[in-house]
Amino acid sequence: MIAVAVLGHGVVGSGVVEVLERSRASISKKAGTDLYVKKILDIRDFSHLPYGHLFTKSFDEIVSDPEIRVVVEVMGGISPAFEYVSAALRAGKSVVTSNKELVAAKGAALVQLAREHGQNFLFEASVGGGTPIIRPLHQSLVADEIDEIVGILNGTTNFILTKMIQENMGFDEALKIAQKLGYAEANPAADVEGLDTCRKICILASLAFGSHVYPDTVEMQGITNITLEDIQYAEDENCVIKLLGQTRRIDGKCFVSTGPCLVSKESPLARVDDVFNAILVRGEVTGDVVFYGKGAGKLPTASAVVSDIIDCVTAEGPIATLQWSDSDGSNVIDAREDVCPRYLRCRGKGLLAKIGAAFGEVHILRRPGKPADEEAFTTAPVSGYELEEKLAALASQGVEVLSNLRVWRP
Amino acid sequence: MIAVAVLGHGVVGSGVVEVLERSRASISKKAGTDLYVKKILDIRDFSHLPYGHLFTKSFDEIVSDPEIRVVVEVMGGISPAFEYVSAALRAGKSVVTSNKELVAAKGAALVQLAREHGQNFLFEASVGGGTPIIRPLHQSLVADEIDEIVGILNGTTNFILTKMIQENMGFDEALKIAQKLGYAEANPAADVEGLDTCRKICILASLAFGSHVYPDTVEMQGITNITLEDIQYAEDENCVIKLLGQTRRIDGKCFVSTGPCLVSKESPLARVDDVFNAILVRGEVTGDVVFYGKGAGKLPTASAVVSDIIDCVTAEGPIATLQWSDSDGSNVIDAREDVCPRYLRCRGKGLLAKIGAAFGEVHILRRPGKPADEEAFTTAPVSGYELEEKLAALASQGVEVLSNLRVWRP
Numbered sequence: 055m056i057a058v059a060v061l062g063h064g065v066v067g068s069g070v071v072e073v074l075e076r077s078r079a080s081i082s083k084k085a086g087t088d089l090y091v092k093k094i095l096d097i098r099d100f101s102h103l104p105y106g107h108l109f110t111k112s113f114d115e116i117v118s119d120p121e122i123r124v125v126v127e128v129m130g131g132i133s134p135a136f137e138y139v140s141a142a143l144r145a146g147k148s149v150v151t152s153n154k155e156l157v158a159a160k161g162a163a164l165v166q167l168a169r170e171h172g173q174n175f176l177f178e179a180s181v182g183g184g185t186p187i188i189r190p191l192h193q194s195l196v197a198d199e200i201d202e203i204v205g206i207l208n209g210t211t212n213f214i215l216t217k218m219i220q221e222n223m224g225f226d227e228a229l230k231i232a233q234k235l236g237y238a239e240a241n242p243a244a245d246v247e248g249l250d251t252c253r254k255i256c257i258l259a260s261l262a263f264g265s266h267v268y269p270d271t272v273e274m275q276g277i278t279n280i281t282l283e284d285i286q287y288a289e290d291e292n293c294v295i296k297l298l299g300q301t302r303r304i305d306g307k308c309f310v311s312t313g314p315c316l317v318s319k320e321s322p323l324a325r326v327d328d329v330f331n332a333i334l335v336r337g338e339v340t341g342d343v344v345f346y347g348k349g350a351g352k353l354p355t356a357s358a359v360v361s362d363i364i365d366c367v368t369a370e371g372p373i374a375t376l377q378w379s380d381s382d383g384s385n386v387i388d389a390r391e392d393v394c395p396r397y398l399r400c401r402g403k404g405l406l407a408k409i410g411a412a413f414g415e416v417h418i419l420r421r422p423g424k425p426a427d428e429e430a431f432t433t434a435p436v437s438g439y440e441l442e443e444k445l446a447a448l449a450s451q452g453v454e455v456l457s458n459l460r461v462w463r464p
Numbered sequence: 465m466i467a468v469a470v471l472g473h474g475v476v477g478s479g480v481v482e483v484l485e486r487s488r489a490s491i492s493k494k495a496g497t498d499l500y501v502k503k504i505l506d507i508r509d510f511s512h513l514p515y516g517h518l519f520t521k522s523f524d525e526i527v528s529d530p531e532i533r534v535v536v537e538v539m540g541g542i543s544p545a546f547e548y549v550s551a552a553l554r555a556g557k558s559v560v561t562s563n564k565e566l567v568a569a570k571g572a573a574l575v576q577l578a579r580e581h582g583q584n585f586l587f588e589a590s591v592g593g594g595t596p597i598i599r600p601l602h603q604s605l606v607a608d609e610i611d612e613i614v615g616i617l618n619g620t621t622n623f624i625l626t627k628m629i630q631e632n633m634g635f636d637e638a639l640k641i642a643q644k645l646g647y648a649e650a651n652p653a654a655d656v657e658g659l660d661t662c663r664k665i666c667i668l669a670s671l672a673f674g675s676h677v678y679p680d681t682v683e684m685q686g687i688t689n690i691t692l693e694d695i696q697y698a699e700d701e702n703c704v705i706k707l708l709g710q711t712r713r714i715d716g717k718c719f720v721s722t723g724p725c726l727v728s729k730e731s732p733l734a735r736v737d738d739v740f741n742a743i744l745v746r747g748e749v750t751g752d753v754v755f756y757g758k759g760a761g762k763l764p765t766a767s768a769v770v771s772d773i774i775d776c777v778t779a780e781g782p783i784a785t786l787q788w789s790d791s792d793g794s795n796v797i798d799a800r801e802d803v804c805p806r807y808l809r810c811r812g813k814g815l816l817a818k819i820g821a822a823f824g825e826v827h828i829l830r831r832p833g834k835p836a837d838e839e840a841f842t843t844a845p846v847s848g849y850e851l852e853e854k855l856a857a858l859a860s861q862g863v864e865v866l867s868n869l870r871v872w873r874p
Contacts, residue, residue, distance in 0.1 A: 073607055073749065077607065077608075077609070080609070081606075081607055084606050084784065084785050085784065086784045178604065184608075184747070184749070184750035184751065184753065185750075185753050186600040186603075186605065186753070189599070189603060189604050190596040190599070190600055190604070193599060193603075193771065194588065194596030194599050194768070194771050195596065195767075195771065196491075196494050196770075196771045196774050197483055197491055197766075197767045197769075197770030197771045197773075197774065198594075198767045198771075199490070322735070322756060325732070325735055337594070337764075337767070339483065339594070339763035339764055339766070339767045340595075340758075340763075340764045340768075341594065341757065341758050341761070341764060342756075342757060343594065343595050343596065343755070343756065343757035344754070344755075344756035344757065345755060346732060346752075346753065346755075347750065347751065347752060348750075348751045348752070351751070353749035353750075354747075354749055354751060356607075356749070357605075357608045357747070357749045357750050358607075358750075359607075360607030361603065361606045361607045361608075363607075364606050364607065364784075364785065365603070368783070368784040368785065370780035370781070371780070373778070374494065374495065374774075374778040
């Protein structure tokens with residue numbers, strides 16, 4: 055018999071309890087031992103629940119209980135989650151979390167701490183919800199060198215962009231529908247400004263390349279400024295606009311970026327719609343592998359947490375393939391070093407001549423009702439440094455840049 | 465230091481040696497110990513190779529070597545592969561294979577034998593080439609009940625069908641191109657008649673539902689009779705024709721089938737082209753998860769084999785989540801019990817009236833140049849038993865059935 059404690063009885067926490075209760079027999083069979091929830095930490099009152107007697111407001115009660123072998127952290131946020139997780143690992147318990155903010159901020163330290171104490175710190179549910187990605191990345195693709203990871207990692211923004219693309223709906227209206235359907239929070243900033251995607255691509259980059267990538271070292275752009283005009287121009291380039299997290303190995307370091315990109319309709323990522331997520335992993339020998347599924351949801355996420363619990367129970371000691379070291383940020387290149395084609399939308403007078411002077415040959419895009427003082431185009435591959443110079447030249451001639459997006463072609 | 469032996473130096477075997485040599489440092493780091501190839505079994509002469517001194521023609525030399533901890537079986541076929549794998553497991557060595565024929569025929573026995581001897585029998589490379597599917601299925605989705613698996617599991621036939629669909633090319637011509645490009649064998653029977661797909665869906669069904677599914681108990685149809693007419697009619701139904709392996713949980717048993725199906729273009733599976741594979745796993749709580757990648761290739765497959773080797777080395781004892789029991793075939797329902805819509809193409813006189821009398825309302829399909837004595841249509845969901853009756857009624861009225869395919873809608 056193995057006892058589990060759950061820290062936080064929110065959406066995911068209650069889902070974990072539900073999955074463990076509902077499938078206790080089959081889960082226990084697969085774990086090779088009976089698994090049960092012994093304690094749930096939450097400061098709120100849940101005494102009305104059938105399992106109301108499991109609740110405690112004292113973390114000490116959990117950390118000092120030798121029967122509790124696995125602690126599930128689903129509170130969210132950095133503090134006190136970080137302190138609780140650290141204490142649990144030090145007390146010789148394995149920890150499972152769905153908290154991407156925690157993993158993105160403290161992953162290296164917690165993986166290391168777990169290892170020192172002969173325990174595991176697992177976080178499958180932090181990226182992709184119920185879609186397996188963390189474990190395939192460090193385990194199944196272990197014999198390959200990862201070259202690149204590109205993902206649609208946030209269901210809320212993908213839902214909004216899908217509405218904009220398919221129904222010609224403006225951002226604000228699409229956001230309202232997402233909120234009504236429960237896909238977006240009342241305060242949607244973390245989603246629509248790209249922070250959620252940024253945390254997730256940092257976790258994937260850390261795991262794939264072995265050195266921690268901190269979110270605050272990463273280029274980040276949200277989707278709040280994407281307009282229907284951009285969507286129409288993208289269509290003319292045979293592309294859709296998707297919010298991508300991307301990372302690539304470059305000369306022993308890595309490029310990491312979060313932002314809306316033009317994605318060729320030829321790519322499998324272009325066809326990922328609504329709240330679905332998809333993660334393309336390009337291995338040196340494996341080629342492109344894509345993982346596709348719902349990126350969120352109470353029970354899918356809970357199911358991923360429970361699979362990690364089973365891993366903690368069946369593993370003897372730390373899982374060898376899951377490791378990355380801390381970093382001082384020098385593992386991440388300045389995003390301006392990356393060379394890729396760009397999509398630009400500008401306003402001004404005599405645009406075509408000015409654009410031609412700055413960029414040479416470009417692909418001018420069309421949309422119905424385009425005003426005379428607006429042009430949109432895609433460029434040849436260009437570095438961020440070159441781009442800055444060209445944009446400065448345009449600005450000095452009175453050209454206003456309304457949109458500036460990377461173009462991602464598989 | 466851990467020594468590995470490789471049985472068979474064909475495409476995959478030489479790939480395994482290549483991957484292990486090329487990435488020895490990073491693989492050894494991830495495995496936590498130095499991994500090296502000590503012996504290679506092959507009856508052919510490879511003494512000219514740089515590692516020619518590793519070859520042996522004696523399996524006894526391998527099985528009796530206590531330094532060899534992992535045996536890689538990449539010979540193919542049942543015999544002597546089965547005898548060698550059994551002997552290796554009995555000698556306390558773990559075994560990794562890419563041999564789907566062996567796993568489909570003997571999986572339950574070998575998983576059990578491995579367990580008895582405290583070893584692992586792993587076969588990630590037997591399905592999906594380098595695309596991770598076996599491990600996610602038993603490990604990442606362990607906390608969920610699998611309801612259904614539907615896959616495009618054979619790259620050769622998917623390449624042929626893609627040529628037929630996109631370039632309006634006949635089967636024979638598309639097959640010849642596949643052979644020229646090395647995608648199809650000189651004798652393509654195992655691919656085009658569905659046997660390869662059948663073996664793979666049997667492995668996935670066994671793993672997902674816990675009881676061995678033997679290929680000879682499974683409904684199987686190849687793509688050799690698919691014509692351009694069928695492809696055109698499918699288009700009119702907004703579908704493409706794909707060779708699917710499918711399995712579903714039904715009342716504690718499972719339905720398993722291999723055959724070309726009409727797949728709605730709305731499905732992510734419809735967009736999987738060329739030699740790519742994709743496997744859709746529908747979990748009770750996780751919903752649809754899709755794994756997409758190249759299903760074959762020397763190095764991708766070798767990379768999957770090597771990830772299994774690392775698993776064998778880092779696991780302490782048998783991996784708990786990988787288990788299924790043997791069966792007497794009663795775990796698989798008669799495929800005729802499955803109820804699904806059908807696509808039928810018929811020839812005869814007064815067809816519309818006869819079809820209406822047999823099937824009631826159907827969806828009549830169109831194609832350019834349709835002769836007056838031909839009709840194609842899709843039916844409402846119908847069981848195989850009902851279908852047999854209706855087809856008998858049509859036959860008694862002189863109607864010839866030219867095509868009979870399942871329709872799969874997600």
